[in-house]
Amino acid sequence: MLLGEDVSFAINESNSFKVECGELGKRVSRLLELLSDLLITTDPTPLYLRPINCMVAKLKGHFEAARRIVCNCKHRNLIWRLFASRIAAEFEELFHVLDAFIGEMEWVVRLYESQTRGGCLKTVDRMSPTVSVWSCIATVEMGSSLDDRIEAVNHLASLVRHKHDYKHIIVEEGGVDSLMKLLKENCSLVAHIAAANTLCLLANEDNEGTIMKEMVSTFIKSLSKTSPISKQTQAADLVASIAERNPESKQHDLIRENIIWQLVILLSSEQSTLELKISCSNALWKLAQGSVSNCRTLTETKGMLCLAKLVAKEQGELRYNCIMIIKEITSIAESDDGFRRSAFTSSSPAAKAVVDELLRVIKELDATKLRVPAIKSIGSLARSFSAKQSRVIGPLVARLGNTDQDVAMEAAIALKNFVSTENYLCSEHSKSIIEFEGVPLLMKLLNSGDKSTHPHVLALICYLAQHDSNSNVLIKAGALTALQTIDPKVNTEYPELKTLVSHTISKLQSNLLWSNNKQRFQQASYSLLQNRAKQLLTL
Known part of the structure; x- marks a missing residue:
């Protein structure tokens, strides 16, 4: 304030550039007025002081620049004449800077006024990046309603997605602390989700991992046994949201090493409510999706046995979530040989319990929502089963009908995994499918089933035909005729199967020819023996 008054006094003392000094005086007066308003509106002290501190520091710099220029206007001497043009240019540049600054000061005053406190988001897009961030953070800290604060958090996330540079500005202007405060507040799940998702975006650039450490610490505290069940439930829902919306964050070591274990403990606890278990299972499902490390952690805990027990005794959403977790684990196992061999060994009680429950779901539960993921899971584990474990083939064959x-x-797709050339036990598994009378069901699907099933059924028939011992059964069931009928359309409808279908037709034709020739030879041999016997009898 004193510095501004000094500038006003210097303006009154100037002997040159009267017009420019007059214009400057108007701007200085307006800034002093705004500064006075700001001091009034921020009493008592607000929660977020960063804009005030920065604006006061900038204002001091602008007043000092103005005083320097005005001091050059006190005397009309030789030096003044030499630098008159430069002084005029400095005035113009200063006016431009002060006009822009006045706009920002007006905005800051409105930001802290009680009736609009934290409610200046509508004008954010017209402000500089830093001022835009201030507006959002101030609303998060001081917004008059929770909805306004949530909107501000979402706007921060939007700014980060729009331009990478905003991450640095938000951190520099204290946005992380404000978001952490909201995350720890006793408020709605929507607010917590918004804060957590924005923090995750900022955490991606946090090399020291400070943001993620504090977030995980907050989650662990909320998920601990000492927390109220309502808080545990909300924390689990929050973890699920983060895992679903921020794939990078869910891969973080702290999530894997701390959160998953805590969720499994709550899921297996007898004291947990159904609602809490549903939330925990949903969070584990989202964490498992596409993550080898998270799935490995799940199998290294008591997670697998817990899931098997819940599938066996629970119903509804909890059972569904548990089956979906298993589906994610088995999907990872299908594509990761090392994980599959470690998690689904034949000697593992947990793996056996999971497989037993999956087979029970496939055989006994007449619910597509549950059967489909259960069938997918067994199909994903096709390379884990030995030739002796034909018990898994029968239920899949039955579901072809x-x-x-x-x-x-899904049954056709799963069985295809058992008999594809990538499975070294494909011959043994194909015999099991034949023994369980799968061929008639496949032919029925191919001739009258939904067209979407045809490529999978075609592939399965072709894989079965690669083994000569299956040829007669397939030919008698009409497979060769069906393949010859569909062959002209394969190239246009299922081009990826063209080579496989053509090769299978040739193989079946060759086997049919060999079988016919063998039969003729046997008939000729039999006739020859009969004639020889007659000749011997007449002697």
Whole structure:
């Protein structure tokens, strides 16, 4: 304030550039007025002081620049004449800077006024990046309603997605602390999700991992046994949201090493409510999706046995979530040989319990929503089963005849994994499918089933035909005729199967020819023996 008054006094003392000094005086007066308003509106002290501190520091710099220029206008001497043009240019540049600054000061005053405190988001897009961030953070800290604060958090996330530079500005202007405060407040899940998702975006650039450490610490505290069940439930829901919306964050070591264990403990606890278990299972499902490390952690805990028990005794959403977790684990196992061999060994009680429950779901539960992921899971584990474990083949073959085409198609896809050339036990598994009378069901699907199942059924028939011992059964069931009929359309409808279908037709034709020739030879041999016997009898 004193510095501004000094500038006003210097303006009155100037002997040159009267017009410019007059214009400057108007701007200085306006800034002093705004500064006075700001001091009034921020009493008592607000929660977020960063804009005030920065604006006061900038204002001091602008007043000092103005005083320097005005001091050059006191005397009309030779030096003044030499630098008159430069002084005029400095005035113009200063006016431009002060006009912009007045706009920002007006905004800051409105930001702290009680009736609009934290409610200046509508004008954010017209402000500089730093001022835009201030507006959002101030609203998070001081917003008059929770909805306004949530909107501000979401706007911060939008700024980060729009331009990478905003991450640095938000951190520099104290945004992380404000978001952490909201995350720890006793407020709605929507607010917590918004804060957590924005923090995750900022954490991606946090090399020291400070943001993620504090977030995980907050989650662990909320998920601990000493927390109220309502708080545990909300924390689990929050973890699920983060895992779903921020794939990078869910891969973090701290999430894997701390959160997953805590969720499994709550899921297996007898004291937990159904609602809490549903939330924990949903969080584990989202964490498991596409993550080898998280799935490995799940199998290294008591997670697998816990999931098997819950699938066995629970119903509804909890059972569904548990099956979906298993589906994610087995999907990872299908594509990761090392993980599959470690998690699904034949000697593992947990793996056996999971497989037993999956087979029970496939055989006994007439619910497509549960059967489809259960069938997918068994199919993903196809390379884990020995030739002796034909018990897993029978239920899949039976589902080929299911009236629900989604179930039938998944059964065909799963069986395809057992007999594809990538499975070194494909020959043994193909014999099991034949023994369980799978060929008639496949032919029925191919001839009258939904068209979406045809490519999978075609592939399965072709894989079965690669083994000569299956040829007669397939030919008698009409497979060769069906393949010859569909062959002209394969190139346009299922081009990826063209080579496989053509090769299978040739193989079946060759086996049919060999079988016919063998049969003729046997008939000729039999006739020859009969004639020889007659000749001997007449002697």
